[in-house]
Amino acid sequence: MPDTTGANGLREDFRVVGKANLPGLTSYAMATGVAKYGTDFTVPGMLFAKILRCPHAHARVLSIDETAALAIPGVLDVVKWDDPIFDELGANPINGGNRPKYLPQEAHYEGQEAGCIVIAESEALCEEALKALKVEWEILPFITDIQKGQDPDYPQIRGPELLAGEESEYRPGMATSDGYQLMSKHYPTDPRREGNVTWNIKVDGDPDEGWKKADFTLEYDVNIPTCISTIPNPPASVAYWGDSMYKGPGQKIYIEGAPHRRESIMAMYHKSSDEVVQEGLFQGGKYCDWGLRISQEVTPLLSKRMGGRPVRCCNTREETFDLNRNERHMHMRLGVTKDGVITAVEDNTLVDNGAPGSSTMGSVSDRDWGGYYTLKCKDITQRFKVVDSNIGYMHTCAQFVPYNWDSITVAFDLIAEKLGLDPVEVARRNLHGPSSQDDPNPVPSFEASLEIGKKLMDWQWHPAGTKRLPDGRLHGVSFRYAICPRHSFMDYFCKLEYRDGVVHFPTQGPIAGWFSTECFTMIAAEELGLNYEDISVDYDYREKHSDQAGGSDGVTGHGWIVKECANKLKRKILESAAREANRPDDAYRGVFSFPAPPSPLKGATADELDIVDGKVVVKADPSRFVPFSRATKENVTAEYGGYSPKSAWVTGFGRILDTMNTSWCEVAVDDETGEVEILKYCVVPDVGKIIRRTSLESQIDQVVFFTQGCQLLEEFIQDPETGVKLNGNFLDYRVPTTLDVPEVTKEILELRSGNGAYGASGISHNLANSHLIITAIHNATGVWVDPPATPDRVLKALGKCEIGGSK
Template sequence: MADLVGANGQRENFRIVGKPNTPGKLSYALATGIAKFGIDYVVPNMLHAKFLRSPYANAKVVSVDVTKAKAIPGVVDIVTWEDEDIKNLNSFGESFGPKRPWLDNYAEHEGAEVAVIVVAENEDICEEALRQLDLDWEVRPHLIDIKEGRKQDAPVIREPANEIPGLGGPGMGGGNPPRKGNVTYSNLVAGDIEAGFHEADHVIEYDLYLPPFACRFPNPSGSVAWWSDDFYAGEGRSLHIEGAVRERKAISNMYRMPLEKTVQEGLFMGGKYCDWGLRKSQEITPLLAKRTGRPVRCVNTREESFDFIMKERYMHMKVGFKDSGLITAVDDYSIADGGVEGSSSFGTSGDQRYGPYNTLKCQNIRQRMEIVDSNRGKMYVSGQHCPFNWDSGTMAVYLIAEELNRDPIDIARINLHGPTSQSDPTPVPSFEACVEEGKKLMNWSWHKAGTKRLPDSRLHGMSFRYQMCPRHAFSGYESKLELRDGVVHMATQGPIFGVFAVECNAMVVAEELGLEYDDISIDFDYREKFSPVGGGADGTTASAWVTKECANILKQRILEAVIEEADNPAPPSMFSFGQPQVPSPFKGLKPEDLDMADGKVFVKAEPSKGVPLAQAVKRNLFATYSGMPPLALWTQGMGRMLDTMNTAYCEVAVDTETGEVEILKLGVVADPGKIMRLTSLESQIDQVMYFSQGCQLLEDFCYDERTGVKLNNNMIDYKIPTMLDVPDVDRHFLESRAGNAAYGASGISHSLANTHLIIIAIHNAIGVWVDPPATPDKILEALGKV
C-alpha cells in the first residue's frame, strides 16, 4: 500500500527517523528511580485496602459476620457485596464476556476477589481483619482439567450462563450447537472441507498443546486514590487516582465523574504486554476513599497477579495436501479453556476469527472449538501471544516438509498466497526478501528430523516460521503541535508503558521540520487528547502518520508566518535603543520559496540564506490534525491480502542424555515497512522472542487438581527466563515501505510471538514431539529414557 497519500510519505532521505540510540524522553526518570508507578505513591493519611480472596476454586460466601474484624484497632471500613455502594459499581474497563456484578459472593477460582473488602491503617491490619471474618462458605465442585470438564458426566460448574454476548464472546459464530454442560461451541467453516481432503494426495494429523501462560506485569496491579478540592476544574471534588491503566476514562465513567475532574498525572504504567484489563484493585480505591474521607491504596500481591495472558488449549489438526506440498484442506479441532466468566475471547473464539489460516492459498478451512468453562482463572483482555494458534499452521508447514523431504521454507512459499487475494499466485515481495536474508542469516541448511548430530554428540534441530503483521489501529488520532517561543512542543498524554511511542512521533516531527530530536519538547499532560499508542506497534506508526501530517501543517504555517513577518517587520520598540533593524533575507519571497533544515528556515534557491527558526518567526503558532492513515491491508481481510511480512528461525542442540535444550541461535528477519526507532524495534523483538522462549521451555501453570489451588503463582516456582537463559537474537530488518502508516511503516505487533518455533526445532532434533514447556524431564520421557 505504502504511504502514498500522506505528506512526504515517499521521503527518501532520513536524518532522524530510524536512527538508533536516541534516549527516551522519560528514560532518565526510569533509570534513576525518579519515576513513580501507581503503587509507589504514598500520600499522607493513606489507608490500605484488601479484598477477601477465595481459598476455594469454586465457592459461594453464604454469609459473613464482620463483627470481630471491625473490632480490630486500625480497621476503618469493611464493605461487603451486599452494600449498596458495591451494588452500584459497574466496570468500564476493557473486558469481555457477560457482565457479572462488580463484586459478589461467588468465587470462580482460587484467589478470586469475593464478597468483602477491608480498609485499615495498614496492610498488616487488613490481613488480620480478613482472618477474623466469620465466613460461611458453600464449596462447589470445581473443574481444572478442561478435557474432563467437557465430558457428559462432568459436574456443571457454572449456573446457567448469562447469555449476554460480550465483544467477541464465545458461541457467537451463529449456527453453533447449543451450549451443553460446561461447553460452548464455536464453529467456523469456509470452503468445502470434504472436497479439499478428496483433492489431497496426503493427509497428516497431529496434536498441539498450547500452554497457559501467566501475565507478567512487573509492577503488581493496584492504585491509590483520593478526593480533593481544586480551583482549576470548577466546583465539586476532583478524583485523583494513580495506578489506573492507560486512559482515565474508564475510572471517570465508573464513578460518573467528568473527565476534567478525574486526574491521573503519573507518567509510568509499567509493562502491559497488551493485557489491558483493569483489575479490581485499580478500580475500587475511589469508592473507598470517598467512604472513608481519606486516600486509599489497594495493591495486589505478586501471588494475586497470576492471571492468564493466554489460556490453555488442546488442538487436533488434520491437514490434506498435494504431492507439491500445496495444502488443500485444514480441519482444526480444539478444546479451549474458557476460564471463568468474563474471560477474554482472545484465546478462544476470538482467535478463530483472527485469520490463523488466511495467509494460505487453501480456502477449505474448518475450525471447531469446544470452549470449556473452568475454575482455572481469568484472562482479562488480550495478551502478548494472542492470537496464538498461528503455529498450528507453522506445524503443518513443518510436517509437510518432513513428509515430502522438502525444506519448510519452500513449503511455506508454495502455500502463501499473493499480495492481492487468496487466489493471487504471485509471490509476496516482502516474504521473498525476508527468507532470502533469513537463509543467509542462519546459514540455512535444512535436514530431516533426527538426522544431524553435532561434534559434541548433541542432536541438532532447526525451525522456521513466517507471519504477516496484524494491524489493530482502526481509530483516529488527534495530534497537536505548537511553536512556542521558537521551540516546537508536542503535547501528549501519559502514562507510558515502554514502547517508546512518544519518541517515534517526536522523531517524525523533527524529521519533517528539519530539527534535531532533542529540539522537540514533549509536553506530557494527562488532559491532552493525543496519545501515540493504540493497537500494538502499528498504533505507533499510525499515530506517527497523523503527527507527520500535523508537522507539515505546522511547517506551512511557520513558512507563511516567516514571510508575513519578513514583509511586515514590527516597528522599532522603546527597547530598540535606536539600533538599525536588519532586514529579513526573506522579504519579498513566498512561502513556497522557503524550506526548513538544520534548525533553520532557508531560501531553497539560495540555501546559504538561512535564519534560525526562533529568529525567523517570532509569533507562536499551532497546528492540529485529526485523522488516521488509510486502513491497513490486514484490516480488510486479516491476512487475505499481504504486504509486510516477517520470519523467525531457531537452531537448537538437544542433549539426549540430560534432556537439556540449548538454543544455539534465534534469528529474526522482519520487514516493519520502515524502521521508525531502531533501538526500541530491536528491543521489542528481543522481548517477544524471550517471551516465546519462556513459554516453550520454562513456564508452566500448575494446579492441585484435587483442590483447584494454584501451586506456583510466585516468581520462585513459575520460571521466566533470566539473563543466563536467553540467547542473543540475530536480527535483520528490511524496509519495503509497503505498510500503510508513516513512510510505509507497519510495525511488527504480535506477529513474532510464537508457541512452537522452539518446539519444532526440538522435534527436528530428536524426531519426537514434546509439548511445551519442553523441560528436560519431558524430553527424556519423550525419548523413552525415564
C-alpha cells in the first residue's frame, strides 16, 4: 500500500531523496583511515588479553595448570571459567540474557572461547602464555556431519542443562541471541526429541486435498552447504576505568570496540549511560549479526581485575570465522497439475541447528514466510528435522533467509523442464494475487519486473542441455522471484531538534555499512525543505536513536518514522516562528532594548507558513520570509516512535506482495574443464521508492557477491575425523575478488507500493540466494551440481571426473 497514512507519503517533488553520489556522512573518515574500529583502539599503558579457544570439536575443560604460563616474564594473570569475577556480570539484554557460565567450561565447536583468559603485557606474550597452559580437555562426542548425527543411536552431544526447558513453550536450545525466539515457537504436536534431533513441523491447509488435485509428483533435493561470513574487523575492544565526577574514583567505564547497541555494556556492568563512555562509531560489516563477542564485553571486567589498567582483547581472523548459513538438505515433494500449477508442497528439511544458542534464522524460523506463501497452493507441509551439531555458531540471521525461495526457484525450473514451459510462465501460473492467496489478479510489481528483466536478458529459455554457444560451451539461463522485504515489524524511534538555527539529528550510531543515517538525513531534509548538508547529525553514545535499522530493509520502515518526526518538527518550528513573529510590540521590554523591526512573518499563522529552500516563507507571499536559521529563538524538539503503516497486501508475517523483484542469470559451462562463467546477472527490484540510490545499488552488488561466492567458490571444510576446521582463513576458503564478481545489470523500479517511507521497501535479504546460478548450470548441462559448483564438482556431475566434490 502506498504511504498514505502519514505526511507526504505520495510526494512527487523530491529534491533530496533519491539523489545519487552524496558522500556518506563518515565516508571520508573511513576512506582516509582515521575512522577507528574496535581493533584500532589503543590506550597508553594497556595490557592485552586473549581467550583460550577449544582445539576440539566438542570438549570440556577438566583442569588448567597455569604455572608455566605465569612463569613467562610479562604474563600477569590467568582468569579461569570458574573465577567468581564473572559472577559480577549482569545479563546482556541484546544477547538474550546471561550465558549459563559467562566463560564456558564446555566448548561446542572448535575455536569456541572456553576455559580461561590470559592477561599479559603484549599480545605475543598472551599467545605464548596460551601455548604454555597445560589444559586437560575431556573430548566429547561431536557432530559435524548432520546426516550421521540424525541417527537416534548417535551419542547425545548436548547435556541435560541445555535440553532443560525444551518441553516448555519455547525451545531454548534453538533460541537465538537476538530475540528471534518467538519465531521458533514450539508446537505441542511436534514429536519429542530423539537423540540429537528435534522436530519442527508445520502443516498449512489440507495436504491430502492438495495431493488429490495433482496430476503428477515432482521429487527433488535442494542441498545448501554451510557457508561462512566474517565481520571484516575481528571483534575486539579496549577498556579501562576512570573517575566519575559524581560517583567517585574508578566508577566510570571507558570502552571502545563494542558499539553495537550500547545498552549491552551498561546492563552487564550495572551502569547508567553517564557511567559508560564509548564514543567509537565504527563496527565493520556486521550484517544481521546481532551479538557482541566475549572479546567485546569482557575488557572492563579484566581492567577492574588489573586495578584499572586498560586491557585490550583482540582476535585473529581464524578465531572469528563465523557461520553465515547453516547446512540444509531439503527433500522436496510437489504435487503439480498438468498446467504447471503446484497443488501440494512437502518440504522435508534436514537442517543443522549449530552450537547451542545459534540463531534459528539458520534453521527453522523461516518456515512461516517466504516462497511457499507466495503460491496459490495452500496445502503446505514443512517438516524440519533439526540436528544439534558442533559445526559452528550462527550469530547471524544470514542474508539467505528464507531458504524456501531456493526450493521454489528449483521447482519452477523442474516444472518448466517437464512441461516444456518457460519457467517465467510457470511462476506466473503459481504466484497468487496481491491481496490474498485467492486473488487471481497479477501482481503489478512482479509483472513490471518481469517485463524489464526479460528485455534486459533478451530472455530465451530453452530445455536443459540443448544449447551451445558458438565457442562450444553449454549455455544456460535461470530466473527467480522474491518479495522485496522490509523490517516494518520493528519498532523504531526518531528525535529531531531545532537548536540555534540548525536541525540536529542525534543518534548513537553505530556505523555498520548500510548508510541508514544518510537515508534518514535525506528524508528529514526533504520534509523540512532543507538540503542534506543542512542537517547536523550528532553522534552521541547516550542517545536513544540507533542505526540498527536492518539494512535497506529496515531503512525504509525506519525512514517512515523519520519522515513523520520531521513533519512534527516542521509544524512545531512554524508554530514557534508564528508565535515569535506575532509577539506584541516590545517597547516596554526594558529600558535598554531597542524596538525591533517587525518580522516579515508578522500577521501570519503557522498554517500560513512553510519552509522552502532554507527559508520560512509566507505561502501566499514568498517575498516575506526569514532565513530558516532565524525561524525562532526557541529550541524545538520532536520525537516520534512506532511502526510504519501496515501494508495493504499482507497475508501474514513476511508475506507481502506489494513490492517484488526478479533475478536472472545466464551462464556458459565448459563441459571439458567444468568451468562456469556468469555471462549475465540481472536484478530488477521494485524497491517502491529509492531513498539513496548509490548505496541501494551497492547492496545489490553485495548480495550478488554472497550469492556468487556460495554457489561457485566457497566451501567450508571440516576434518571428518576430528571436526576441526581445515580452511578457516581467506587463503583456503575462497571468497570472490574483483576478478570473480560478475557485472550486475540492475534496473530499479519505483512503483511506490511498499509500506516504508514514500512507498519504499528494501532489497537486500531476499536477493541473496543459493540456487539461481546452480539452476542456470542445470539448464546448461541437464545435471544438478550441489553448490559450490567448482570445476571438479561440475565434471563429476557430468560423469567426466571420478574425483572431486568433497561431499
